[in-house]
Amino acid sequence: MxxxxxxxxxxxxxxxxNMLNGLAWAIGFNMVNPFIGIYAIxxxxxxxxxxxxxxxxxxxxxxxxxxxxxxINSLKDVHKFAYTVLYIARTFYFLLAxxxxxxxxxxxxxVVVLVGVMNLPSxxxxxxxxxxxxxxxxxxxxxxxxxxxxxxxxxxxxxxVLITGWLLDKIVFPINYQVIFTVAFIFGLIESYYxxxxxxxxxxxxxxxxxxxxEAFKNMFESKKFIYFNVTSFIYYFAWIMAxxxxxxxxxxxxxxxxxxxxxxxxxxxxxxILAFYKWADLSNKxxxxxxxxxxxxxxxxxxxxxxxxxxxxxxxxxxxxxxxAVGGYNMLLLNWLLELLPPTSEKMSYIAVFTLIxxxxxxxxxxxxxxxxxxxxxxxxxxxxxxxxxxxxxxxFLVANYEDGIKEMEVKQ
Numbered sequence: 001m002x003x004x005x006x007x008x009x010x011x012x013x014x015x016x017x018n019m020l021n022g023l024a025w026a027i028g029f030n031m032v033n034p035f036i037g038i039y040a041i042x043x044x045x046x047x048x049x050x051x052x053x054x055x056x057x058x059x060x061x062x063x064x065x066x067x068x069x070x071x072i073n074s075l076k077d078v079h080k081f082a083y084t085v086l087y088i089a090r091t092f093y094f095l096l097a098x099x100x101x102x103x104x105x106x107x108x109x110x111v112v113v114l115v116g117v118m119n120l121p122s123x124x125x126x127x128x129x130x131x132x133x134x135x136x137x138x139x140x141x142x143x144x145x146x147x148x149x150x151x152x153x154x155x156x157x158x159x160x161v162l163i164t165g166w167l168l169d170k171i172v173f174p175i176n177y178q179v180i181f182t183v184a185f186i187f188g189l190i191e192s193y194y195x196x197x198x199x200x201x202x203x204x205x206x207x208x209x210x211x212x213x214x215e216a217f218k219n220m221f222e223s224k225k226f227i228y229f230n231v232t233s234f235i236y237y238f239a240w241i242m243a244x245x246x247x248x249x250x251x252x253x254x255x256x257x258x259x260x261x262x263x264x265x266x267x268x269x270x271x272x273x274i275l276a277f278y279k280w281a282d283l284s285n286k287x288x289x290x291x292x293x294x295x296x297x298x299x300x301x302x303x304x305x306x307x308x309x310x311x312x313x314x315x316x317x318x319x320x321x322x323x324x325x326a327v328g329g330y331n332m333l334l335l336n337w338l339l340e341l342l343p344p345t346s347e348k349m350s351y352i353a354v355f356t357l358i359x360x361x362x363x364x365x366x367x368x369x370x371x372x373x374x375x376x377x378x379x380x381x382x383x384x385x386x387x388x389x390x391x392x393x394x395x396x397x398f399l400v401a402n403y404e405d406g407i408k409e410m411e412v413k414q
Contacts, residue, residue: 090188
């Protein structure tokens with residue numbers, strides 16, 4: 001009885017730390033991330049540099065995912081590694097505030113490089129979090145704990161974006177960004193502190209399996225459905241992400257969106273995702289993760305076509321709200337489908353790392369290709385082409401969802 005009481009006490013403590021860590025993250029992250037693009041543009045970033053804001057973070061994942069996976073699988077104290085790296089990652093918020101002190105020509109490059117490099121420690125922390133979070137929260141509590149965290153962090157994030165956008169337009173540039181990013185850095189330290197307070201049990205060294213990433217990459221070819229899933233996701237990510245920098249350029253340079261409007265776009269998109277969350281979950285339970293992902297991908301294909309007709313910020317906000325509905329389903333269910341497709345006895349960390357590597361290669365190339373294609377075709381033609389490509393690839397998702405692999409049948413017979 002005393003042991004059960006002690007376990008419950010630790011559980012409640014970890015749930016509390018998880019919530020506080022999430023709230024601090026939501027504030028710091030949303031004071032920076034939605035405004036990075038307009039910050040770079042105001043410092044003189046050209047179209048290519050804006051595209052790099054999306055490409056370089058993906059490149060960092062491509063470079064770092066294999067050695068970091070190997071390292072995490074080798075660590076005894078994953079927790080200490082994670083919160084140490086998190087402190088380093090959040091320091092980049094403050095470094096971004098220093099960009100205006102550099103030479104005028106270097107300022108946009110400072111932002112681009114910092115945003116890119118910042119993603120490497122952030123990715124490491126995210127992978128560490130996945131490796132031990134399941135040990136902190138038992139399965140019977142997990143759905144409620146994470147639902148509570150997502151609910152409150154989304155509310156806090158929405159309020160943060162709204163206030164930040166308003167403050168950025170009220171304070172003179174560049175002091176406005178320097179103040180905001182410095183405050184974000186402080187909340188990043190708070191986030192890191194609560195992350196460090198988790199009660200995590202160290203692993204035995206015998207549990208480490210440094211070669212698991214290579215084994216996962218080799219064994220994944222046993223499942224054709226898993227291969228088709230990865231190939232389709234690679235193509236869809238390309239068609240999805242190549243339009244991201246063009247959205248930013250069009251909103252700022254042609255629709256003349258200020259910081260407040262950029263925050264509104266983020267808010268309405270988040271609201272769309274929140275409102276659709278349970279609907280997507282219900283659809284997934286009834287039709288399966290594959291069908292729900294394919295449908296969300298199909299709906300997401302119509303968003304750039306809609307944006308091709310946007311002539312003012314108000315209409316754009318409506319389109320971003322609709323986009324939030326589709327993105328909410330795609331982001332929420334894609335990982336669930338991935339886990340569902342993992343071959344038996346596979347290590348989830350390593351298979352997720354394989355998927356991450358594949359999609360992030362696409363995410364690295366796509367923004368730069370998209371920006372080049374946009375300069376060649378023009379805005380309207382580019383958006384229509386992007387939408388058509390997404391719609392066509394979403395049909396591949398439907399085909400993958402209906403494909404019977406046969407592996408499970410063979411295993412049953414054996």
